Amino acid sequence: MSARRVVVKVGSSSLTSAAGHLDPEKVGHVVDALAAARRRGDEVVLVSSGAIAAGLGPLGLTTRPRDLPTQQAAASVGQGALVAHYSERFAAHGITVGQVLLTVEDVTRRSHYRNAHQTFARLHELGVLPVVNENDTVATSEIRFGDNDRLAALVAHLVHADLLVLLSDVDGLYTGHPSLPESRPITDVHGPDDLDDVDVARVGSKVGTGGMVTKVEAARIATGAGIPVVLARADHARAAVLGEQVGTRFHPTGRRRPTRLLWLEHASETKGRLLVDDGAVRALTVRKASLLAAGIVGVEGEFGAGEPVDVVAPDGTVVARGLVTYDSAELPTLLGRSTPDLAADLGADYEREVVHRDDLVVLHPH
Ligand SMILES: Nc1ncnc2c1ncn2[C@@H]1O[C@H](COP(=O)(O)OP(=O)(O)O)[C@@H](O)[C@H]1O
Numbered sequence: 001m002s003a004r005r006v007v008v009k010v011g012s013s014s015l016t017s018a019a020g021h022l023d024p025e026k027v028g029h030v031v032d033a034l035a036a037a038r039r040r041g042d043e044v045v046l047v048s049s050g051a052i053a054a055g056l057g058p059l060g061l062t063t064r065p066r067d068l069p070t071q072q073a074a075a076s077v078g079q080g081a082l083v084a085h086y087s088e089r090f091a092a093h094g095i096t097v098g099q100v101l102l103t104v105e106d107v108t109r110r111s112h113y114r115n116a117h118q119t120f121a122r123l124h125e126l127g128v129l130p131v132v133n134e135n136d137t138v139a140t141s142e143i144r145f146g147d148n149d150r151l152a153a154l155v156a157h158l159v160h161a162d163l164l165v166l167l168s169d170v171d172g173l174y175t176g177h178p179s180l181p182e183s184r185p186i187t188d189v190h191g192p193d194d195l196d197d198v199d200v201a202r203v204g205s206k207v208g209t210g211g212m213v214t215k216v217e218a219a220r221i222a223t224g225a226g227i228p229v230v231l232a233r234a235d236h237a238r239a240a241v242l243g244e245q246v247g248t249r250f251h252p253t254g255r256r257r258p259t260r261l262l263w264l265e266h267a268s269e270t271k272g273r274l275l276v277d278d279g280a281v282r283a284l285t286v287r288k289a290s291l292l293a294a295g296i297v298g299v300e301g302e303f304g305a306g307e308p309v310d311v312v313a314p315d316g317t318v319v320a321r322g323l324v325t326y327d328s329a330e331l332p333t334l335l336g337r338s339t340p341d342l343a344a345d346l347g348a349d350y351e352r353e354v355v356h357r358d359d360l361v362v363l364h365p366h
């Protein structure tokens, strides 16, 4: 098989002990698998969780803190420990690692996105293996990716990966919770229909951190953009990374698209709504045009310029989602006015679209 670009995501539970320390054996296992892929010429990006979990022990904490500042502090301590471990273990294989901490902005704002893309490209040219995590210490609750499964799917798309591997503490996807006797392993998922009868909900009190839900969602994002996904137990990391039949394989369902649009559709939380008229709905969905102030009849919520908003048709359907170029305080004074009129009255800066079509994803074609 020819060299490929593989993104591997590993969860906190696959790296740390229950006491809140990194487990060197578990880390070593993942590292050895990735080193094997590198030896055969693959390009590898690691998306590793575990910063918060690894920070608990050193801070004398026994459970994951609930409040954001303490989580951020734990991540600050743990991320250093995590990367120190990876650096040491990969160095034994002659591989240099580089830490990449991402916030949601990095894959949504055009300039940041290009920047992130270039960073990965240069690291690759230099033979460096990127170790990615969310930038937990600065990310606030609203802007967090929220989970590294989705982050991994977006990174896989960003670096044009040929394969996304999600490593966890289960053998793969089951028809129901793996602890239930009637649950059966699923080897292949060809599309959303194959998931109709699969239960990824929480069962009982101790199980399910929502982990399988976000994995299936990550698989949906990646496969929808043309990238196959393998979900496997971390113990089987080597086979999974080398592309052998193991765990659950999610087959591609769609084709590559701009990453920012992928994020807008699948991972963003909108801050507000733009209520538009029927003409604007047609312009967006049929003509694939930008949204202009003239077609907007109402503004709901509070948002800043550059943030994601829903575009809502007169019947209440959310027809599109996009990055708005005005904030919610200024927008109401511009509604219903033509762009030339706004420019003549307020200056050339007001000639801009409210949502540019490049920053817009249509959710419900009419
Ligand atoms: N249908 C299912 N198939 C497999 N695992 C499931 C399913 N439903 C719930 N789970 C649970 O999801 C867990 C994995 O999620 P999580 O612990 O959050 O992973 P990680 O820390 O690796 O990101 C499994 O250990 C299992 O208990």
Ligand SMILES: N[C@@H](CCC(=O)OP(=O)(O)O)C(=O)O
Pocket (backbone or CB within 6 Å): 010, 011, 012, 013, 048, 049, 050, 051, 052, 053, 075, 133, 134, 136, 146, 147, 148, 149, 211
């Ligand atoms: N960024 C966080 C992890 C977030 C996360 O998704 O965790 P997990 O479900 O264990 O993959 C950290 O490093 O602690």
